Amino acid sequence: MIHTNRIRLGILALGIVLGSSLSSQAQQTTQPDTQQLRSYNVSRESFLLGTVVKFATASDTPPMGAHVILQTSSGQIDVHLGNPRVLQAGHLELNPGDSVRIVGETLALGDSTYFAARIVQKGTQAVAVRNTRGFLTTPASVMSPAQKEALRGVR
Amino acid sequence: MKRLLLMLAVAGALWSAACSGNGIVNPPPPVGKYTKASLNGQYAFVTNGESFTGGLSATPLARTGSFTADGLGNITTGVEDVNAPGMVSPALQITGGSYTVNADGRGTLTLQLGQNSIDFGIVLTSTSDGLMIDETSNSSQSSTGSGNFIKQSAGSFQVSGITGPYVFDFAGLDGSGNPESFVGEFTANNGAASAGFFDDNDNGTFSSGSFVGTIAQDATLSSFGRGIALIAGQNYVFYIVDSTRVRFISTNGGMLSGDAVAQSNTVPTNVSSVNSSFVLIVAGSSINGGITRVGRFTANGATVTNVLEDTNDGGHFIKTDSGTNASIALDAANPGRGTLTFTDPNFLNAPGKYVFYLSSATQGVIQEQTVNNSGAVDVADGTIAAQTGSPFSSSNISGTYALNWSGLSLQNSGSFNVQDEEDLLSQVNVTSLSLKGAADIFQFQNGVPVFDLVTSGSISIAGDGTSSTGASSRNTMSVKLTKSNSTTVNFVVYFVNPQLAFFTNNQDMNRIVAGVLKTQQ
Numbered sequence: 001m002i003h004t005n006r007i008r009l010g011i012l013a014l015g016i017v018l019g020s021s022l023s024s025q026a027q028q029t030t031q032p033d034t035q036q037l038r039s040y041n042v043s044r045e046s047f048l049l050g051t052v053v054k055f056a057t058a059s060d061t062p063p064m065g066a067h068v069i070l071q072t073s074s075g076q077i078d079v080h081l082g083n084p085r086v087l088q089a090g091h092l093e094l095n096p097g098d099s100v101r102i103v104g105e106t107l108a109l110g111d112s113t114y115f116a117a118r119i120v121q122k123g124t125q126a127v128a129v130r131n132t133r134g135f136l137t138t139p140a141s142v143m144s145p146a147q148k149e150a151l152r153g154v155r
Numbered sequence: 156m157k158r159l160l161l162m163l164a165v166a167g168a169l170w171s172a173a174c175s176g177n178g179i180v181n182p183p184p185p186v187g188k189y190t191k192a193s194l195n196g197q198y199a200f201v202t203n204g205e206s207f208t209g210g211l212s213a214t215p216l217a218r219t220g221s222f223t224a225d226g227l228g229n230i231t232t233g234v235e236d237v238n239a240p241g242m243v244s245p246a247l248q249i250t251g252g253s254y255t256v257n258a259d260g261r262g263t264l265t266l267q268l269g270q271n272s273i274d275f276g277i278v279l280t281s282t283s284d285g286l287m288i289d290e291t292s293n294s295s296q297s298s299t300g301s302g303n304f305i306k307q308s309a310g311s312f313q314v315s316g317i318t319g320p321y322v323f324d325f326a327g328l329d330g331s332g333n334p335e336s337f338v339g340e341f342t343a344n345n346g347a348a349s350a351g352f353f354d355d356n357d358n359g360t361f362s363s364g365s366f367v368g369t370i371a372q373d374a375t376l377s378s379f380g381r382g383i384a385l386i387a388g389q390n391y392v393f394y395i396v397d398s399t400r401v402r403f404i405s406t407n408g409g410m411l412s413g414d415a416v417a418q419s420n421t422v423p424t425n426v427s428s429v430n431s432s433f434v435l436i437v438a439g440s441s442i443n444g445g446i447t448r449v450g451r452f453t454a455n456g457a458t459v460t461n462v463l464e465d466t467n468d469g470g471h472f473i474k475t476d477s478g479t480n481a482s483i484a485l486d487a488a489n490p491g492r493g494t495l496t497f498t499d500p501n502f503l504n505a506p507g508k509y510v511f512y513l514s515s516a517t518q519g520v521i522q523e524q525t526v527n528n529s530g531a532v533d534v535a536d537g538t539i540a541a542q543t544g545s546p547f548s549s550s551n552i553s554g555t556y557a558l559n560w561s562g563l564s565l566q567n568s569g570s571f572n573v574q575d576e577e578d579l580l581s582q583v584n585v586t587s588l589s590l591k592g593a594a595d596i597f598q599f600q601n602g603v604p605v606f607d608l609v610t611s612g613s614i615s616i617a618g619d620g621t622s623s624t625g626a627s628s629r630n631t632m633s634v635k636l637t638k639s640n641s642t643t644v645n646f647v648v649y650f651v652n653p654q655l656a657f658f659t660n661n662q663d664m665n666r667i668v669a670g671v672l673k674t675q676q
Contacts, residue, residue, distance in 0.1 A: 035504040039359075039530025040442045058565050058572040062664045063443040063469030065574055082444070084573050109443055109471045116442065133359035134442035135334055135534065 034108035040116065040134020041105070048072055048079065048102045048115065055094040057084040062109055065136075068094055070102065079104070079115045082129040082136040087120065090127035098122055104130070179639045182593035182609050185259035185582075187555065187675075193256055193282045195226030197307040199380065199394040199402050201412060202275070202289045203327070204300020204561075205576050205599055206239060213575070213599060214239045215328060216298055217412045218289070219404035221307060221379040221394050222249055222266055229253055230266060234379050236392045240328050240410040245392065246376060259555065260285070260675055261582045261593060271295050276595040276604070277304070278557040278582045281676040286559045288578040290597055290604040299597045299604075301561035301578045308397035312380045314372045316398045317343045320350075322491060322512040323403070323415035324520035325386075326439070326536055330408040333358035334440040334534035337411055338522045339366075340418060340491060340512050341386070346370050352489045353387055354510045354522055359531035361524060363510075421516040422491040426484060427456045431516075432542040432621065434649045435495075435509070436657040437523050438562070438669050439535030443469030444574075445563050445667040446533045447659040448523070449649050450475065451542060451620040452497070457482045462497050463620045463629065464507070465647045468533075470664030474629075475499040480506065491519065505532060509539075517541035544652040545619035547630070549588045551653035552614060556583055558594070558634075560658070560670025566600035575600040577668060581610045581634075582675070588614040594636060609637040614648065632658060632672075648672070 050070035059067040059078075066084040070077045079102055081087065087094070094100065103119040118130040128137055199221050205213040220235025233249030249266045256262040260279035264287065265272050272293065279285040283306040291298040322340045329335040339353030348368035355362045366387035373381040373392075380395035384403065389411070391403045399417040423429050432453040439446060450464030462478030478497025486492040491513040498506040505527035513519035522536040544551065557580075564577040581594030590612040597604035612635050618628030630648040635641055644666065646658040654674035660666050 035502070036528045038442075038502070038505045038527035038532050041528065041530050058574075058665060060664075062471040064563070064565065064665055064667060065444055065469075080443075084571065085575075107442060109469065110473065130442075131333055131358065133333070133531070135358060135440050136444055137332075 034111065034113055037106060037108035037113060040107065040118075040130070042118075042132050044105045045103055045118065046105060048077060048104075050077070050100065050102075052094050052096050052098040052100060054096065061114075063114070068100075070100065077115055079117050081117050081120060083138040086129050086137055087127055090125070092120060092122055092125050092127045094120075094122065107134070180609050180637050182607055185257040185261060185593070187258040187260060189256050189258055189260040189279050191228045191254070191256050192226045193260070193279055194224040194254060194262075194277075194285075195282070197221060197223045197309060197379070198304040199307050199396045200235075200287065200302060200304035201402055201404075201414075202287060202300040202302030203412060204289055204298060204578065206291075206296055206298035207599070207602075208296045215410055216300060217327060217404055217410050218300070218302070219392065219394060219402050219412055220247075220249070221381070222252070222264075222304075224254060228255065230264070233266060234376055234381060235266070235268075236404050236406070238404055238406065238410045238412070240330075240332055243406045245406065246373075246381070259582045259592070260557070263290075273298065276580045276606070278559075278580055279675065280557045280673050282306075286557050286580055286671075286673070288559070288561075288580040288595065288597060288604075290595060292603045297599070297602055299576055299578050299599045301559055301580070305396050305400065307380050307395065309378070309380070311397040312372075312377055312395050314346050314370055314382060317370060317395065317401060318345070318398070319343065320418035320490065321401070321415040322418050322514040322520055323386075323413060324522075324536055325403060325405070325411040325413040327405070327410040327412055329357050331358075332409075335409060335411065336439060336522050336534050336536040337387075338510070338512055338520050338536055339387075340489065341366070341368060341415075343370055348384070348386060351387065352492065354524070356522060356524065356531060356534045356536075359534060361531065416514045416518070418491055418513070419515040422513045423485065423516060424487075424490060426493075429454045429456060429483065429485075432461070432619070433539050434542050434651045434657060435521055435537065435539045436649070436659075436669060437509075437521060437535040437537035439523075439533055441468050441533035441535070443471065445469065446535055447562070447667060447669040448535065449647065449657050449659045449669065451649050452478070452481065452495070453621060454483050457484060459483055459495065459497060461621050463649075464499070465629070465659060465661055467659050467661070467667050467669075470667060472661055472664075473499075473501075475501075475507075478507070495521075502527075504528070511539050513539075517543070538657070540651045540655070542619060542649075542651055544654075545621075545650070547616050547619060547650045547653060549616070552588060552616065552650070553585055553653075555675045556585055556672050557581070557675060558583055558592075558610075558670065558672050560668045562666070562668030564598060564668065565665035566598045568600045573600055574665075577666070579636075579668075579670075583610055583612075585614065588616065590614070590632075590634065596636065605638060607638075611635045611637070612643070619650065631661070644668075646670075
């Protein structure tokens with residue numbers, strides 16, 4: 001419940017964020033240097049405008065999580081949306097044909113790149129799936145502090 | 156030979172008996188030395204995971220507490236502190252409970268909290284400690300998570316006994332729900348924490364510096380080793396295990412938890428005295444999702460060689476077979492603190508950087524500080540430990556082990572697949588590098604844990620990582636879990652010593668887990 005409330009608060013703040021972010025950024029067209037794309041920087045953000053071709057809560061290609069194939073004026077782009085539960089909690093459904101606006105940036109994973117969404121907007125609904133440092137808005141820590149204690153095996 | 160054949164025949168009969176007629180396979184009856192009497196006394200426990208009490212999303216959850224087992228299957232008393240970010244439940248009284256211990260050290264633990272109860276699967280690693288996963292699934296809540304429990308020494312419950320330098324790793328979430336890793340050291344003396352120094356990675360923002368704090372006994376609950384601390388401006392509750400270990404959980408400004416471990420006077424003060432191989436494991440959040448890194452290196456003074464590392468970054472697997480410009484350095488001003496750097500030739504613009512705090516010459520905590528293009532690539536921390544006991548082989552990787560992994564996996568939520576926490580706890584007998592045992596697994600999206608999966612698999616040993624052909628000296632492990640159907644998970648394994656190994660999955664982009672294989676004593 002707390003988590004849901006946090007997401008709702010995030011949604012309220014998105015109007016301001018979108019207003020400043022979208023107006024100042026151009027749609028990404030340049031070829032990225034993958035060596036420079038292993039961290040997230042809001043100053044590099046751009047936005048995609050397009051139509052949902054396919055939405056999947058799981059994908060055959062990493063990163064793990066939900067992906068949407070977006071038809072844009074530049075062609076189809078695979079966008080990583082993170083944990084689909086965040087969209088669900090924000091009551092944002094993506095269906096083929098939906099027009100969406102996605103704020104994010106291109107990141108490198110291995111030798112390839114993908115578009116990492118930070119904000120997904122459909123109509124007046126917007127959900128933050130990453131924070132401004134690029135980390136997914138669901139806790140993604142995969143090993144608990146407690147387990148790390150176990151790993152130490154000190155006893 | 157006759158005895159071996161007899162044992163095989165008996166094992167075969169037991170295995171056949173374990174296979175029921177409804178397609179569900181159950182493990183054979185457990186064998187071993189453990190009984191209910193093996194869990195007897197006061198234990199400090201921790202788990203970290205998620206809880207679900209309704210609504211659309213699960214909530215992160217950290218528990219730290221103390222329970223008392225009577226050696227007969229009863230929990231007589233205890234207390235726990237719970238932190239779900241933004242909602243702290245302090246000093247919940249454990250009013251009773253029960254437990255079981257099978258001969259193989261597997262068992263169950265139920266803690267009664269008034270009208271409510273929480274359930275755990277346990278595996279004893281000795282009569283003094285064990286691993287646990289939260290398996291609570293009842294009408295009031297579901298919760299999961301991995302953790303452990305360690306026998307407390309009531310004679311050490313005075314704050315005056317917490318004295319000298321301590322190294323800590325507190326990890327979790329900051330006050331805004333963002334990932335945070337907070338590692339460091341302090342010196343305790345009669346309730347004062349001084350000479351503190353920390354390295355913090357809060358949502359990708361690094362900071363470090365000195366701090367002070369206070370440590371005070373809880374007058375009401377001191378019999379549980381409970382106390383209250385202020386560390387670098389943040390409030391914590393703690394439980395004393397003994398004078399060498401204190402378990403902390405934050406009570407404001409987020410959800411951080413972890414242990415502070417006494418620092419021995421064996422920590423190297425000059426880098427020239429560091430001559431050892433080390434294994435490291437870190438885990439946390441990356442910009443691609445979850446991340447685990449397991450690796451090893453050899454330090455000869457400041458010179459670092461034989462770097463091997465395996466990364467699972469959001470389901471993308473990276474093998475680092477060597478490191479250039481590799482070195483370690485020690486911080487003369489802060490004993491035990493140091494840095495490790497190396498560059499994976501494939502990631503020239505993101506040289507790997509770690510800061511570590513050694514609690515002894517062979518143990519410590521470690522935090523990743525790799526930066527690319529002025530930004531942090533992740534928030535991750537974990538353990539560094541000296542690698543000893545090689546060569547590793549079927550002759551020394553043998554006996555019974557507790558096995559635990561935790562992380563994320565793709566799970567079916569009914570209408571669609573979703574990534575959610577996965578925790579597994581198993582006990583396996585390793586013979587000729589083959590694994591046989593039983594496990595519980597909780598894939599949290601399913602709402603209910605699955606008990607008593609038949610666990611099998613194998614370990615493949617290629618070396619300790621010091622081979623000149625580093626890439627070919629990776630050790631692997633496959634674990635097959637069988638109930639009504641089977642799943643096999645494949646791992647890369649780094650042995651710290653024959654009694655302890657760290658692993659992470661190196662296949663399957665829909666799973667990001669890391670874990671520990673730890674011998675039973």
